[in-house]
Amino acid sequence: MSYLGMATRIVSFKAHGGDVGQAYHAAPATTQKLGGVVLVHHMPGWDDWTQEAARKLAHFGFACVAPHLYFRERPGTPDDCAARARAKGGVPDDQVMGDVQGCVDFLRAQPESNGKVAVMGFCSGGRHAYLAGCALQGLDAVVDCWGGNVVVADPADITPARPVAPIGLTKSLAAPLLGIFGNEDQRPSPAQVDETERVLKDLGKTYEFHRYDGAGHGFFAAERPAYRAEQATDGWKKVYAFLDRAIGPRARAD
Amino acid sequence: MCSYITEKVALFGSAKGGGEWRRIDAAQVYFDHPFDAPLDHALGVDLINEADGGRERIAIELSAETARALAHAILAALDRGDREHGTAPEGMMDY
Numbered sequence: 437m438s439y440l441g442m443a444t445r446i447v448s449f450k451a452h453g454g455d456v457g458q459a460y461h462a463a464p465a466t467t468q469k470l471g472g473v474v475l476v477h478h479m480p481g482w483d484d485w486t487q488e489a490a491r492k493l494a495h496f497g498f499a500c501v502a503p504h505l506y507f508r509e510r511p512g513t514p515d516d517c518a519a520r521a522r523a524k525g526g527v528p529d530d531q532v533m534g535d536v537q538g539c540v541d542f543l544r545a546q547p548e549s550n551g552k553v554a555v556m557g558f559c560s561g562g563r564h565a566y567l568a569g570c571a572l573q574g575l576d577a578v579v580d581c582w583g584g585n586v587v588v589a590d591p592a593d594i595t596p597a598r599p600v601a602p603i604g605l606t607k608s609l610a611a612p613l614l615g616i617f618g619n620e621d622q623r624p625s626p627a628q629v630d631e632t633e634r635v636l637k638d639l640g641k642t643y644e645f646h647r648y649d650g651a652g653h654g655f656f657a658a659e660r661p662a663y664r665a666e667q668a669t670d671g672w673k674k675v676y677a678f679l680d681r682a683i684g685p686r687a688r689a690d
Numbered sequence: 691m692c693s694y695i696t697e698k699v700a701l702f703g704s705a706k707g708g709g710e711w712r713r714i715d716a717a718q719v720y721f722d723h724p725f726d727a728p729l730d731h732a733l734g735v736d737l738i739n740e741a742d743g744g745r746e747r748i749a750i751e752l753s754a755e756t757a758r759a760l761a762h763a764i765l766a767a768l769d770r771g772d773r774e775h776g777t778a779p780e781g782m783m784d785y
Contacts, residue, residue, distance in 0.1 A: 478723060479722055480723045480724065480725045481725065514725075515749070516745075516746075519736050522722075523736070525696075559723070584692060593694075595694070598694075653730070660729065661728070661730050
């Protein structure tokens with residue numbers, strides 16, 4: 437048994453409004469065809485964790501593009517760009533959807549692509565992934581890791597930048613959905629995850645949820661106290677297995 | 691959770707970062723996942739100069755507990771300053 441090698445690079449893609457976006461691309465070094473994943477970062481921005489997660493997906497046999505959603509705030513470091521975006525109330529949903537679509541197109545245009553693309557995100561990126569599953573055409577899978585505000589409890593969370601509760605768009609969800617949640621999370625709370633699952637079930641959507649006891653919000657993040665080794669290890673396996681079925685087969689070492 | 695909640699406060703003063711002092715006139719204050727601090731959530735403060743465009747910042751990320759301690763320490767120092775020096779006259783804001 438061996439391991440897949442990989443290559444990483446910073447790439448440009450055609451983003452919302454015709455802007456030239458910036459993204460991190462990680463892909464296995466292989467001649468095998470690859471399913472692609474657009475990985476959407478959380479509110480604090482295009483951080484080390486996002487790039488690590490992209491490499492993890494490449495390590496397990498998928499091509500991954502992680503867009504810098506705050507690239508329009510450059511020049512500056514990713515965290516400074518995030519601060520500027522935060523001060524403006526966050527990036528608008530329609531702009532994020534345009535950027536995600538640009539990344540989907542980028543992945544499908546790569547010669548190694550098998551034509552299948554998933555959108556995956558953590559936290560606010562999980563919400564964006566759910567929204568993309570409902571708003572964009574032609575996705576092959578969606579992975580929502582603890583996306584908050586899919587069910588909106590506080591009307592103040594409906595803003596000009598985020599004018600809809602994604603749960604209300606679930607009828608349009610066409611791709612299979614994987615949800616990963618911690619039962620000690622409060623955003624989304626277990627009751628909100630229950631509500632999301634009820635809507636998915638009522639609408640006959642294809643989904644699988646994995647909900648972990650002893651885990652709260654963001655329990656994959658090994659550099660933070662919320663990390664839960666047992667739950668995170670199992671959760672990542674669930675992600676790979678789901679993506680293998682939905683956009684695979686994943687590349688494997690010779 | 692990712693939090694979009696940001697509190698903004700007008701300031702008058704200076705802050706030092708990157709080896710240089712800068713005039714500041716506002717702070718963005720928020721509680722969210724930090725970018726750097728090894729915490730699940732942190733109190734973030736971005737000290738900025740809006741009059742100069744507000745794009746550059748001097749930033750801190752603190753645990754909730756120590757952020758509260760800092761807030762109390764600021765108030766305690768101000769109270770002590772008032773007792774020992776008296777409240778600053780309005781004109782001091784125009785240096």
